[in-house]
Amino acid sequence: MAFDVVSLGKLLDAYPQDRVHEQLSSFTSINDDVQHFIRETAIQFQRIGLSRTTLVYTTVKGRMVLAGYFSISSKPLTISKKNWSHLSKSVQKRLMPIGYRTAQDNYEVSSILLGQIGKNFEYADQHIITGEQLLALAYREIKRAWEVVGGTMLYLEAKNEPHLRDFYVANGFSQLLMKKQDGDKKPTIPYVSPNKLHLYVKKLSDI
Numbered sequence: 001m002a003f004d005v006v007s008l009g010k011l012l013d014a015y016p017q018d019r020v021h022e023q024l025s026s027f028t029s030i031n032d033d034v035q036h037f038i039r040e041t042a043i044q045f046q047r048i049g050l051s052r053t054t055l056v057y058t059t060v061k062g063r064m065v066l067a068g069y070f071s072i073s074s075k076p077l078t079i080s081k082k083n084w085s086h087l088s089k090s091v092q093k094r095l096m097p098i099g100y101r102t103a104q105d106n107y108e109v110s111s112i113l114l115g116q117i118g119k120n121f122e123y124a125d126q127h128i129i130t131g132e133q134l135l136a137l138a139y140r141e142i143k144r145a146w147e148v149v150g151g152t153m154l155y156l157e158a159k160n161e162p163h164l165r166d167f168y169v170a171n172g173f174s175q176l177l178m179k180k181q182d183g184d185k186k187p188t189i190p191y192v193s194p195n196k197l198h199l200y201v202k203k204l205s206d207i
């Protein structure tokens with residue numbers, strides 16, 4: 001199945017905002033955050049430059065429909081001093097060469113954030129796009145962004161759900177893990193972001 005990739009910015013340049021918002025408001029997802037973002041937040045974030053959203057269309061029975069979307073931004077991966085101390089030594093060593101200490105003694109890695117990605121479940125029974133296909137299209141745009149803004153890591157935050165963990169790990173992401181206590185030798189629990197979500201990372205050079 002062929003896909004057309006359109007930036008939300010170009011759509012807003014070509015059509016009135018209320019018309020674009022009306023189309024996005026029909027997007028349906030089993031993930032409340034994914035649905036809320038595209039319906040209520042994407043246009044605002046696009047306007048003020050916090051993120052860039054890309055819409056993916058395909059043809060169903062001769063009609064162009066919104067199959068999915070993804071949103072990316074240039075945002076460093078920041079790990080607090082406290083959380084850094086709970087990462088395993090192996091994870092610290094892996095991150096150390098590509099990051100730096102801030103004035104607040106936090107640790108930052110120059111990164112691109114895959115803020116949102118989701119299929120339109122309005123057409124779920126027609127199987128118009130897979131998660132792997134949508135992620136591949138996102139990679140294409142992320143590579144272009146990487147060439148312009150640089151960075152070393154791609155990261156995303158996801159809910160603590162087994163099917164999400166399995167999907168991202170199967171597609172080359174590593175879940176960031178922490179030691180349960182300072183004396184533990186092995187990471188035993190997932191790293192939880194300030195948004196109460198689990199963190200997944202992947203080198204930009206690997207996409």
